[in-house]
Amino acid sequence: MFTSRCGRVTLPRPLLRQGSKQREVRPVAATPRRRDAAQTRQLLLDTARHHFARHGFATTTVRDIADGAGVNVALINRYFASKEGLFEACxxxxxxxxxxxxxxxxSPADIAATMAHRIAGSADDPRVHEALLLLVRSSGDERTDEMRRSLLHSISRRLATATNPSVREPDDAAVLRAQILLGAVLGTTMLRASIAVPPLSTAGEEQIADALSDLVKALLPAP
Amino acid sequence: MFTSRCGRVTLPRPLLRQGSKQREVRPVAATPRRRDAAQTRQLLLDTARHHFARHGFATTTVRDIADGAGVNVALINRYFASKEGLFEACxxxxxxxxxxxxxxxxSPADIAATMAHRIAGSADDPRVHEALLLLVRSSGDERTDEMRRSLLHSISRRLATATNPSVREPDDAAVLRAQILLGAVLGTTMLRASIAVPPLSTAGEEQIADALSDLVKALLPAP
Amino acid sequence: MFTSRCGRVTLPRPLLRQGSKQREVRPVAATPRRRDAAQTRQLLLDTARHHFARHGFATTTVRDIADGAGVNVALINRYFASKEGLFEACxxxxxxxxxxxxxxxxSPADIAATMAHRIAGSADDPRVHEALLLLVRSSGDERTDEMRRSLLHSISRRLATATNPSVREPDDAAVLRAQILLGAVLGTTMLRASIAVPPLSTAGEEQIADALSDLVKALLPAP
Amino acid sequence: MFTSRCGRVTLPRPLLRQGSKQREVRPVAATPRRRDAAQTRQLLLDTARHHFARHGFATTTVRDIADGAGVNVALINRYFASKEGLFEACxxxxxxxxxxxxxxxxSPADIAATMAHRIAGSADDPRVHEALLLLVRSSGDERTDEMRRSLLHSISRRLATATNPSVREPDDAAVLRAQILLGAVLGTTMLRASIAVPPLSTAGEEQIADALSDLVKALLPAP
DNA sequence: TATGAATGAGAATTCATTCAT
DNA sequence: GATGAATGAATTCTCATTCAT
Incomplete structure (x- = not known):
C-alpha cells in the first residue's frame, strides 16, 4: 500500500506569510499573471492541499491560499465555487x-517501509504525506466527511487483505484491526508532523519502519 | 496507564446544535443553577472541552460554548479572559x-483494556476520552502547543516503562515505540469518534482491546 | 476669580490600574467596606471627577472609577442612576x-496669579484644576453640555467685569474678550496637563503667571 | 503662521447623524463614485477627520465614519488596518x-487674522480648523500622543520667532509664551466650536481677530 | 482570464447595567 | 448598604464572497 507516485508539486512563491500573519494594509501588485486556467487551477489546488493539510480547514484563509499561489483570491470562487468546494477538490x-x-x-516489512515513508513525509514527495494529514481535517461539511469516511473504509479493507491478496472479502474483525493500523499511521503522522513530539519528530524513517514492521505483523493476518 | 477515574461530569443541556448551526434562542428550562461562580465556571469549562474536543478550536465559537452551557457569552471573558484562555484552561x-x-x-492486556476504554469513550465517563481528542486540537497558540507536546512526551515516557516499572530512564528507541503506540490510540480515537468509520465506530470495547493487546505486546518491551 | 478653596480630596486606594489596563480575570475581595452611604457616594464622586477630568467620559469606564474608589461598580448606578448621571454630578x-x-x-496680576495656580494644578489642591479640565469634556448628553455652556458663559461675564467690578452688564465685545482669555486658560491647561508639551509642561507657576499677566492686561478692560 | 491654503475638501453627504445616534440605513443617493481606491481612501480619511475632530476618538465609531462616507465598514480596516491606524492617518x-x-x-495683525480664520472655521475651508480640533483629541495611543506633542512643540517654536524671523533659536521663555498663545487658539476654538458658548460662538471673524491681535502683541516679541 | 474594490455576515470582546443574595 | 454574578447591547475586526473593470 501507499506506493510512491511522486510528481513535482510546484509550490511557487515561497509560501510567504505563515504564522507571523502581519497585516498588510494594501498589497503591492504582483508580476503580471500568466493566463492559463488549467495551470492556475492546479496551482491553487496544490497550494490549498498544502495549507489545509498543515493548518486545517477553519484556520486556513482563502487569502492564505491565494497569496501562497500568487494569484487573486477571487479565482478560488471562480474555479471552485467556494472555500468548501476547494476543500472538496483537495x-x-x-x-x-x-x-x-x-x-x-x-510482506509486512514492505508495507511498514512504505508507511514509514509516508509518515516521515520527505520533502521531495509531500503529496501522499499531505493526503494523509488531509484525511484528519474536516471542513464541517457532511459531504466531504462522507468522502473521508468512505476512503478510509476502502483503504482499511484493502489493507486487511494486503498480506493475503487472495482473500476477497475480509471479515469485520480483520478490517477493524486494519483500521487500528491505519489509525496508528494517521496518529503517528500527526504526532510527528503537527505536534512535533520528540523523539518521534526527529527519528529517521528506518527507526519508524522498524517499529511499524512489528505493528503490521501484530495487526494484519500472517501471509 | 489511563486508569479509570470517573467522577460525575455534569454536562447538562443535551449539547444540541451541531452541523446546521441553528441558533437556539433560549436554552430550555434553566434549572435554577444560577449565581454560583465556581459552578458556572466549571460548567463552561466542561462544555468547552466537549466542543473543542469534537470540533476543534477555530470551528467552535464562544457562543456555541456559552449557549451549550446555557449562560451568557460575556462570562467566558469574565472567567477565562479570552477564548484562548478558555482553551488553555481546557x-x-x-x-x-x-x-x-x-x-x-x-500487563499488556491491562494496558490495552484501559486504552480501549478510553478510545471507546463510554458516555458515562467522557472526560478522558475528550482529553485525548483535545490533545490533537491546536489553538495556534505556541504556549498551548508546548503544553500538548510536553504532556505527550511525558505520557510516552511513562508508557515506555509501563511493562517494566523498574526501568527508570527509557531509551529513545523505547520512547519512540511508545509514541507510535500513543499515536495508534489517538488515531484510532479519531477514526472512531470524529470520522466514525465503520466497523471501528461500532465495535465493542473488547474487540478493540483484543487488537490493542497485540499492539501493546508488539511495541512495548516484554515484562 | 478662581480663588483657592482647597479641601482634602481623599482619593483613597492608590488609584491602581491606570494605563497598563491588564485584564483581571477575577478580582480579589477587598477589605470589608464600611457602610456609610454619604461617604461612599462622595468617594465615588471624587474619583469620578479625577478620572473624567483626566481621560474624558468615553474613555473612562465605570469599573475604573469603582476600582479607583475601592467600591463595587453597582453602587454607581445605585447612587447616580447611570454613568451619565455620575458625570452630571461631577x-x-x-x-x-x-x-x-x-x-x-x-488687579490683572492677581487674576493672572490665580489662573496660573489653576493651570499648574498643584497636587495639594487639584479640585479646581480638575474642574477646569472637566469643562472641556463632553458626555455627549445635551443637558450636561448646556450646563457647561451656561457655566462658561457666567464665568466669562464675571471675568469681563473683574477689573471693573462697578460695571454691572458687560457688553458682548468685553465678554468675547473674556472668553478668549478663558479659552487661553483652558487651552493652556490642556497643553500642560493632558498633552504635556514642554516647556509648558515643566514650567513653574510664576513663569506662567508672568505671561498671563500680560494677557489679562491685553484682554480685560483696564481697571 | 496659519496662512490660508484652502483646497477643496469634498466632504460629501451632509454628515448627518449626530447625537441621538439613529442609524441611517442607506446613505442617500450613492453618487456613482465607486471603485476608486484612492478616492475612497481619501473620503474615509476626510470623514474620519471630521468625526474625530468633533467627537473625539472613543466616541466616534468606525461605523459612524463608514456610514458618513457611504462605504462599507470593512474598508476602514482594509485601508488603515485599524481604527487607531485611521486616527493616526488623520x-x-x-x-x-x-x-x-x-x-x-x-505683523501681529496678520498672524491674528490668520488665527481668527482658523478658529472661525468657515465652512468652505474646514481642514485646518478640524486639524486644530484634532490636536486636542487623544486615541490613548502613545505614538499618536507623541506626534501631537511634537507637532505642537514645533508650531510653538515657529510661532515664537514669527515676529522676528531673524531669530534662529527662541529661548524657553519665548516658546512658553508662544505656547500660551497656541493654547488660547486651541481653547478658543473649542469654546466656539465644540461647546458653542455665546457670544464667542456667533462672533464674526474680525471681532476675534481684533482681540487676538492684542493677544499676539502681548505674547510675542515685538517685531 | 484576471484583478482589485467592495460587501455582508459573523466573530470575539468590552462595558454599562440589572439581579439576587 | 453592599457585593459579585449575570446580562445584552454595542464595537471592532475578520473573512468568504461578489461586483465591476
Missing amino acids: LTSAVTDLKQDADRSS | LTSAVTDLKQDADRSS | LTSAVTDLKQDADRSS | LTSAVTDLKQDADRSS
Whole structure:
C-alpha cells in the first residue's frame, strides 16, 4: 500500500506569510499573471492541499491560499465555487493519490517501509504525506466527511487483505484491526508532523519502519 | 496507564446544535443553577472541552460554548479572559485528568483494556476520552502547543516503562515505540469518534482491546 | 476669580490600574467596606471627577472609577442612576467649586496669579484644576453640555467685569474678550496637563503667571 | 503662521447623524463614485477627520465614519488596518496641513487674522480648523500622543520667532509664551466650536481677530 | 482570464447595567 | 448598604464572497 507516485508539486512563491500573519494594509501588485486556467487551477489546488493539510480547514484563509499561489483570491470562487468546494477538490485529489498509491506489497516489512515513508513525509514527495494529514481535517461539511469516511473504509479493507491478496472479502474483525493500523499511521503522522513530539519528530524513517514492521505483523493476518 | 477515574461530569443541556448551526434562542428550562461562580465556571469549562474536543478550536465559537452551557457569552471573558484562555484552561484540565489517569499496569492486556476504554469513550465517563481528542486540537497558540507536546512526551515516557516499572530512564528507541503506540490510540480515537468509520465506530470495547493487546505486546518491551 | 478653596480630596486606594489596563480575570475581595452611604457616594464622586477630568467620559469606564474608589461598580448606578448621571454630578460639583472659587480680584496680576495656580494644578489642591479640565469634556448628553455652556458663559461675564467690578452688564465685545482669555486658560491647561508639551509642561507657576499677566492686561478692560 | 491654503475638501453627504445616534440605513443617493481606491481612501480619511475632530476618538465609531462616507465598514480596516491606524492617518494629514499652513507673517495683525480664520472655521475651508480640533483629541495611543506633542512643540517654536524671523533659536521663555498663545487658539476654538458658548460662538471673524491681535502683541516679541 | 474594490455576515470582546443574595 | 454574578447591547475586526473593470 501507499506506493510512491511522486510528481513535482510546484509550490511557487515561497509560501510567504505563515504564522507571523502581519497585516498588510494594501498589497503591492504582483508580476503580471500568466493566463492559463488549467495551470492556475492546479496551482491553487496544490497550494490549498498544502495549507489545509498543515493548518486545517477553519484556520486556513482563502487569502492564505491565494497569496501562497500568487494569484487573486477571487479565482478560488471562480474555479471552485467556494472555500468548501476547494476543500472538496483537495480531498478528491488526495483520494486519487492515495488510491494510486495503494499497492499489494504482501510482506509486512514492505508495507511498514512504505508507511514509514509516508509518515516521515520527505520533502521531495509531500503529496501522499499531505493526503494523509488531509484525511484528519474536516471542513464541517457532511459531504466531504462522507468522502473521508468512505476512503478510509476502502483503504482499511484493502489493507486487511494486503498480506493475503487472495482473500476477497475480509471479515469485520480483520478490517477493524486494519483500521487500528491505519489509525496508528494517521496518529503517528500527526504526532510527528503537527505536534512535533520528540523523539518521534526527529527519528529517521528506518527507526519508524522498524517499529511499524512489528505493528503490521501484530495487526494484519500472517501471509 | 489511563486508569479509570470517573467522577460525575455534569454536562447538562443535551449539547444540541451541531452541523446546521441553528441558533437556539433560549436554552430550555434553566434549572435554577444560577449565581454560583465556581459552578458556572466549571460548567463552561466542561462544555468547552466537549466542543473543542469534537470540533476543534477555530470551528467552535464562544457562543456555541456559552449557549451549550446555557449562560451568557460575556462570562467566558469574565472567567477565562479570552477564548484562548478558555482553551488553555481546557488543556490544563485535560492534562490533569490524563496525569491522574496514568498508572503502572504492567500487563499488556491491562494496558490495552484501559486504552480501549478510553478510545471507546463510554458516555458515562467522557472526560478522558475528550482529553485525548483535545490533545490533537491546536489553538495556534505556541504556549498551548508546548503544553500538548510536553504532556505527550511525558505520557510516552511513562508508557515506555509501563511493562517494566523498574526501568527508570527509557531509551529513545523505547520512547519512540511508545509514541507510535500513543499515536495508534489517538488515531484510532479519531477514526472512531470524529470520522466514525465503520466497523471501528461500532465495535465493542473488547474487540478493540483484543487488537490493542497485540499492539501493546508488539511495541512495548516484554515484562 | 478662581480663588483657592482647597479641601482634602481623599482619593483613597492608590488609584491602581491606570494605563497598563491588564485584564483581571477575577478580582480579589477587598477589605470589608464600611457602610456609610454619604461617604461612599462622595468617594465615588471624587474619583469620578479625577478620572473624567483626566481621560474624558468615553474613555473612562465605570469599573475604573469603582476600582479607583475601592467600591463595587453597582453602587454607581445605585447612587447616580447611570454613568451619565455620575458625570452630571461631577459637573455640578465642579460648577459649585468654580463658582465658589470665583472672586473679584481687580488687579490683572492677581487674576493672572490665580489662573496660573489653576493651570499648574498643584497636587495639594487639584479640585479646581480638575474642574477646569472637566469643562472641556463632553458626555455627549445635551443637558450636561448646556450646563457647561451656561457655566462658561457666567464665568466669562464675571471675568469681563473683574477689573471693573462697578460695571454691572458687560457688553458682548468685553465678554468675547473674556472668553478668549478663558479659552487661553483652558487651552493652556490642556497643553500642560493632558498633552504635556514642554516647556509648558515643566514650567513653574510664576513663569506662567508672568505671561498671563500680560494677557489679562491685553484682554480685560483696564481697571 | 496659519496662512490660508484652502483646497477643496469634498466632504460629501451632509454628515448627518449626530447625537441621538439613529442609524441611517442607506446613505442617500450613492453618487456613482465607486471603485476608486484612492478616492475612497481619501473620503474615509476626510470623514474620519471630521468625526474625530468633533467627537473625539472613543466616541466616534468606525461605523459612524463608514456610514458618513457611504462605504462599507470593512474598508476602514482594509485601508488603515485599524481604527487607531485611521486616527493616526488623520493626525498625519492634519500635521501636513498645519505645517503647510504655517508661514512667517511678521505683523501681529496678520498672524491674528490668520488665527481668527482658523478658529472661525468657515465652512468652505474646514481642514485646518478640524486639524486644530484634532490636536486636542487623544486615541490613548502613545505614538499618536507623541506626534501631537511634537507637532505642537514645533508650531510653538515657529510661532515664537514669527515676529522676528531673524531669530534662529527662541529661548524657553519665548516658546512658553508662544505656547500660551497656541493654547488660547486651541481653547478658543473649542469654546466656539465644540461647546458653542455665546457670544464667542456667533462672533464674526474680525471681532476675534481684533482681540487676538492684542493677544499676539502681548505674547510675542515685538517685531 | 484576471484583478482589485467592495460587501455582508459573523466573530470575539468590552462595558454599562440589572439581579439576587 | 453592599457585593459579585449575570446580562445584552454595542464595537471592532475578520473573512468568504461578489461586483465591476
